[in-house]
Amino acid sequence: MKNISFLFLFTLIAIPIIGFSQNKKLDEIISSYQTYQRQELKDQNGRHRISIQDFEKRKNYYRDILNQLKKLPSQRFADQDLINYELFRFIIEDKIAHIENENYLVPMNAEGGFYSELPSSLDRRSFNDTTDYKNYLNDLKKLDLIFHDNMQLMTHGIQSGRTLPKILTNNCRAMVEAQLVQHIEDSPFYVPFKNMPDNFPESKKNELLKEAKIQVGQTNELYKLFLEFLDEKYIPKSNEYIGIVAQPNGRKIYEQRVRYFTTLNMTPEEVYETGKKEVARIKKEMEAIIQEVGFAGSFEEFLNFLRTDEQFYAKSPGELLKEASFIAKKIDGLLPKYFNKLPRNSYGVQPVPAAIAPTYTSGRYSPGNLHHGRAGNYWVNTTKLSSRPLYALPSLTLHEAVPGHHLQISLAQEMEGLPNFRKQTYLSAFGEGWALYTEWLGEEMGIYTTPYERFGKLTYEMWRACRLVVDPGMHVFGMSRQEAIDFMVNNTALSIHECTTEVDRYIGWPGQAVSYKIGELKIRELRKLCEEKMGDHFDIREFHDVVLSNGSVPLFVLERMVKEWIVATRNKATIKFRN
Numbered sequence: 001m002k003n004i005s006f007l008f009l010f011t012l013i014a015i016p017i018i019g020f021s022q023n024k025k026l027d028e029i030i031s032s033y034q035t036y037q038r039q040e041l042k043d044q045n046g047r048h049r050i051s052i053q054d055f056e057k058r059k060n061y062y063r064d065i066l067n068q069l070k071k072l073p074s075q076r077f078a079d080q081d082l083i084n085y086e087l088f089r090f091i092i093e094d095k096i097a098h099i100e101n102e103n104y105l106v107p108m109n110a111e112g113g114f115y116s117e118l119p120s121s122l123d124r125r126s127f128n129d130t131t132d133y134k135n136y137l138n139d140l141k142k143l144d145l146i147f148h149d150n151m152q153l154m155t156h157g158i159q160s161g162r163t164l165p166k167i168l169t170n171n172c173r174a175m176v177e178a179q180l181v182q183h184i185e186d187s188p189f190y191v192p193f194k195n196m197p198d199n200f201p202e203s204k205k206n207e208l209l210k211e212a213k214i215q216v217g218q219t220n221e222l223y224k225l226f227l228e229f230l231d232e233k234y235i236p237k238s239n240e241y242i243g244i245v246a247q248p249n250g251r252k253i254y255e256q257r258v259r260y261f262t263t264l265n266m267t268p269e270e271v272y273e274t275g276k277k278e279v280a281r282i283k284k285e286m287e288a289i290i291q292e293v294g295f296a297g298s299f300e301e302f303l304n305f306l307r308t309d310e311q312f313y314a315k316s317p318g319e320l321l322k323e324a325s326f327i328a329k330k331i332d333g334l335l336p337k338y339f340n341k342l343p344r345n346s347y348g349v350q351p352v353p354a355a356i357a358p359t360y361t362s363g364r365y366s367p368g369n370l371h372h373g374r375a376g377n378y379w380v381n382t383t384k385l386s387s388r389p390l391y392a393l394p395s396l397t398l399h400e401a402v403p404g405h406h407l408q409i410s411l412a413q414e415m416e417g418l419p420n421f422r423k424q425t426y427l428s429a430f431g432e433g434w435a436l437y438t439e440w441l442g443e444e445m446g447i448y449t450t451p452y453e454r455f456g457k458l459t460y461e462m463w464r465a466c467r468l469v470v471d472p473g474m475h476v477f478g479m480s481r482q483e484a485i486d487f488m489v490n491n492t493a494l495s496i497h498e499c500t501t502e503v504d505r506y507i508g509w510p511g512q513a514v515s516y517k518i519g520e521l522k523i524r525e526l527r528k529l530c531e532e533k534m535g536d537h538f539d540i541r542e543f544h545d546v547v548l549s550n551g552s553v554p555l556f557v558l559e560r561m562v563k564e565w566i567v568a569t570r571n572k573a574t575i576k577f578r579n
Contacts, residue, residue, distance in 0.1 A: 023077065023081045025072060026069075026072055026077075026081060026084060026085055026088075027419075029065060029068050029069065029088075030084065030088055030419050030421065031419075032065075033065060033088075033092075033421070034419065034420055034421060036061065040058065040061075049149065050104065050146075050149045050150065050153065051149060051152065051153075052153070052156060055099050055104055056099070058095070058099060059095075059096060059099040059100065062092050062095045062096045062099075063096060065092050066089070066092050066093065066096065069085070069088070069089050069092065072085065074086075080418065080550075083422075083550055083553060083557055083561075084418075084419060084422065086553075086554065086556075086557050087421075087422065087425065087553055087554065087557065088421065090263070090554050091421070091425065094260050097256050097260070101249065101252070101253045101256065102157075102160070102162055103253070104153060105153050105154070105156055105157035105160065105162040105163075106154075106157055106162055106163060106164050107150045107153060107154065108164050108168075108169075108172050108508070109164070109168070109505070109508030109509045110168050110171060110359065110501070110504040110505045110507065110508035110509070111356065111359065111360060111361075111505060111508070112172070112175060112356060113150075113172065114146055114147070114150050115147070115172075115175070115176055115179075115223070115226060116175055116355070116356060118139060118140070118143065118189075119179065119188050119189065119353070119355045119356075120353050120355060120356050122188070122191065122192065122353070123350065123353055123366070123377070124366060124374060124377075125192070126372065126373070126374065127192045127195075127196070127197075128197065129197075130200065130204055130208070133192065133193075133196070133208050133212075136192060137208075137211055137212065137215050140189065140215045140216065140218075140219050141215060143219055143222055144218070144222060147222055147225070147226055151226065151229050154229075154234055155233070158233065158234065158237045160248065161239070161247055161248050162247055162248065163234065163237060163238045163239050164238060164239070164508060165238060165239050165240070165241065165242045165507055165508070166235065166238035166239060166240055167242065167481065167504065167507070168504055168507055168508045169230065169234060169235050169238040170235065171359055171504065172230070173227065173230050173231070173235065174358075174359075175355075175356070175359065176223055176226055176227050176230065177227055178355065179220075179223045179355070180220060180223055180224060180227070181220060184213050184216050184217050184220065187216050187219070187220055188354075188355050189216045189219050189220075190212060190213075190216045193208065193209055193212045196208065242474055242475075242480070242481050242507045243474050243475045243476065243478070244475045244510045245475055245476050250475075251476065253510070254268060254472070254475050254476055254510055254511060255267065255268060257510050257511030257512070258271060258472070258511045258514060260511070261428050261429060261511045261512050261514055261515040262429050262514060262515060262518045262519075262555070263427055263429040263430070263554035263555045263556060264429070264518065264522075264555055264556065266518070268472040268475075268476045268477075269472075271468050271471075271472050271514050271518070272468065272469060272472045272473065272477065274468055274517075274518070274521075275465055275466065275467070275468025275469035275472075275514075275517070276468075276469060278465035278468065278517060278521075279462065279465045279466060279469060279491060282458055282461055282462045282465055283299075283462070283491065285458055286299070286455060286458050286459070286462065287299060289451050289454060289455045289458070290302050290455075292451050293451050293452070300490065303489075303490075303492075303493050306389065306391065306452070306455070306493045307389075307493065307495055307496070312389045312390055312391055312452070313385055313386055313388065313389060313390060314385055314388065314390060315385075316385075317351060317382035317385070320380060320382055320385065320388060320390075320393075321349055321350075321351065321380055321382065323390060323393055324349050324363075324378070324380045324393055324396075324397055325349045327393060327394050327397045327447070328347075328349060328378065328397050328401050328402065330447070331397065331398065331401070331402050331403070331442075331445070331447060332402060334445050334446075334447075335402060335403060335407075337445075337541075338403065338441070338445065338540055338541060338544060339403065339407070339541055339544050339545065340541045340542065340544075340545050341411065341545055341548075342407070342411075343406070343407060343410030343411050343413075343414055344370060344410075344414060345368050345369075345370040345375060345376060345410045345413070345414070346368075346375045346376070347368065347375050347376035347377060347378055347401055347402070347406040347410075348375050348376070348377050348378070349377070349378050349380060349401075350366075350377045350378070350379055350380070351379065351380060351381070351382045352364065352379045352380065352381040352382070352383070353379075357381055357382070357383045358383055358384075359501055359504075360381055360501070361381065361498070361501060361502065361505070362380070362381050362387075362388055362392070362396055362498060363378065363379055363380050363381060363396045363397075363399075363400045364379045364400060365377070365378060365379070365400045365401065365404070365405035365406055365409070366378075366379055367405075367409050367410075367413075368406075368410065369413070370410075370413065370414065376405075376406045376409070376410060378397065378400050378401040378406065379400070380396075384495075384497055386495070387495035387497040387498055388495075389456065389493070389495070391450070391452040391453050391455065391456035391493075392456040392459065392460060392493070392494075393456075394442060394447050394448055394453050394456065394457065395439045395442065395453075395456055395457045395460040396460070398435075398438045398439050398441070398442040398447060399435040399436065399438060399439050399460075400435070402438075403438045403441070403544075404434065404435035404438045404439075405431065405435050407438075407548070408431060408434050408435070408548055408552075409426070409431070411548050411551075412425075412548075412551035412552060415550075415551055418551075422550070422551050423551060425551065425552050426552050427515075427552045427553070427554060428512055428515035428516070428519070429515040429518060429519040429522075429554070429555050430519055430552045430553055430554070430555065430558065431519075431552050432515050432516040432519055433515065433516060433517075433518065433519015433520045433521075433522060433523055433555070434519065434520075434523060434547070434548070435516075436461070436464055436516045436517065436519065436520035437519075437520045437523045437524060439457055439460055439461065440457075440461070440520065440524065442457065443457065455493065456493065459492045459493040459494060462491055462492045463488070463492045463494055463502070464516040464517040464520070465517055466487060466488050466491055466492060467506065467513040467514060467516065467517065468514050468517050468518070469487060470484040470487055470488065470503065470506060470513075471506045471510070471511065471513045471514050472514070473487075474503075474506065474507060475510050475511075481503060481504075481507065484503045484506070485499050485500055485503050488502065488503060518555075519555060522555045522558070522559070523547065523558075526547075526558070526559060526562045527543060529562070529563075529566070530543055530562065530565075530566055533566050533570070534566060534569055534570065537569055537570070542569075543562075546561065546562060546565045547562070549561075
């Protein structure tokens with residue numbers, strides 16, 4: 001913030017008094033929305049209702065909010081008020097589109113859905129006192145309503161032609177079936193009760209265990225019921241086609257998702273063409289490394305070499321976790337050279353939860369919460385070790401841990417003096433764009449120590465470039481699932497298993513995959529602009545602080561922020577020179 005204080009001070013002095021009263025009105029609208037989010041459409045037990053009628057009520061509320069926003073003179077807003085306005089309006093407009101497009105009728109994707117949220121969140125929960133256990137039991141009780149409400153939505157989706165494609169529904173079925181057990185004590189939902197704190201009175205332990213067996217047993221029956229629903233009603237009626245364009249209003253839905261996930265006014269065609277150009281550019285850099293290491297075969301043969309040679313793979317889950325931890329600590333030691341401000345919260349390295357690991361990606365960041373005493377976690381997938389190459393681990397670590405997701409998300413959480421929605425918002429174009437930018441930054445930081453690791457960095461970049469081709473390719477332009485997998489296999493060193501799980505993720509989450517590369521390209525474009533305009537006055541640490549100083553924002557907001565910083569820095573340099 002200190003790097004743009006000169007411009008902010010100038011702007012605040014110049015703004016008319018009328019702007020303050022309008023800003024106050026904006027604060028009131030945001031505050032009202034945040035109260036609504038905490039209280040909206042709950043039943044007597046505090047559970048959010050998700051019937052079609054409930055979504056219609058939400059849509060009417062969001063439209064009213066949007067109409068109020070449109071009446072504000074946003075052209076008079078400055079700095080944080082303008083960011084609040086633009087980000088908040090962007091969020092509200094997307095919420096309206098989400099309901100209008102009936103996206104809620106498909107409450108699942110390739111990686112899970114409402115049925116996997118609780119088991120995959122267990123590692124982030126605290127179980128320190130009896131209140132924690134009671135809250136957990138209450139959450140288990142809420143599953144009954146959650147499941148029945150979602151099955152009603154899915155039934156309506158069947159009737160209106162909006163379902164998850166059948167290839168993914170079968171994957172979801174396997175995840176649901178994996179939660180079922182013969183003995184309650186073997187259930188993943190029962191795990192927290194196996195290691196209760198020693199300081200609990202024996203009577204309290206017995207009371208909790210008794211209630212847990214009843215509630216976990218009911219949860220097990222609930223999963224059986226949902227499995228029957230999938231087998232008898234949903235899977236037989238699931239869409240055979242993978243592209244969203246084959247479903248009602250599919251083209252319109254995909255266009256809106258592209259605008260949301262890029263935060264730019266891009267069309268599917270523009271995304272597709274950008275992807276083809278990036279794939280061609282990165283391919284040349286990959287071929288140069290193949291020549292550097294002296295490999296005599298073709299590009300395809302080199303990829304096969306990387307996928308099959310044992311030297312590139314860990315022998316055990318522990319080895320993979322240790323290597324990821326070593327790289328993470330190596331990066332930690334370099335952060336002060338590239339960032340002025342670092343988050344207070346720390347992070348750990350953990351395996352992906354077993355409940356979701358088989359169909360999960362290679363790694364993911366699980367956010368922490370400093371207020372609740374919980375560190376962030378860099379998840380590393382330790383299943384199918386032959387699909388987790390060590391040469392890609394530096395890129396994965398830069399992206400998921402630092403200076404990628406942990407750094408960006410934790411700094412956003414720790415912002416002060418801003419509305420809560422600013423701290424909690426996560427936009428893929430910004431967050432994933434930043435994380436992919438840090439993979440590129442890793443070369444400047446000296447993280448890649450071998451040609452193979454640099455090739456790993458390129459294959460990860462190629463992976464994101466391929467997404468710009470296969471995501472609109474499948475959803476709009478008729479590309480088949482196998483064609484998309486083959487495109488990934490032929491252009492990246494990702495394992496065939498990873499290419500398959502990634503393509504399935506894109507099928508189930510239309511548009512999200514294009515955010516990464518578009519965001520990275522914009523951040524690199526803005527850095528290049530700064531370097532050209534500021535010359536010797538460019539400071540990499542200050543640039544990074546400016547990018548991260550306001551949390552997750554749309555790219556059009558980020559571009560304005562960076563350009564304002566350029567002007568402020570050049571003005572400051574001019575004043576210093578004159579003095």
